[in-house]
Ligand SMILES: [Ca+2]
């Protein structure tokens with residue numbers, strides 16, 4: 436998938452919502468970013484080590500994480516807490532790579548998380564990630 440196709444995918448989401456409403460179907464329980472459930476084509480930042488606690492799932496650049504909070508999974512540790520400077524592990528379920536940064540607006544120390552990679556944040560990143568952007 437090239438960058439243009441990715442843009443199309445993101446732009447297509449509202450259309451999918453409209454179709455679901457037209458047919459009266461319940462919104463899918465999965466495949467939506469920021470819903471607290473990490474699905475394929477999403478990048479996830481976890482509140483605790485070893486993919487523990489809540490997860491912040493996203494699939495578009497986050498210039499800052501100060502306006503994001505943990506929403507799920509249901510009953511998870513860390514729910515409603517802020518994501519900024521508050522993540523200890525990650526799992527990239529997206530088909531692209533993701534950079535994480537220790538400052539907002541893609542500043543500070545930059546780390547790369549290849550597609551499919553999961554792990555615990557090293558000392559440089561643990562509870563310090565503040566923005567994130569995807570890459571090929
Ligand atoms: Ca999701």
Ligand SMILES: [Ca+2]
Pocket residue numbers: 497498499500501502503
């Ligand atoms: Ca954000």
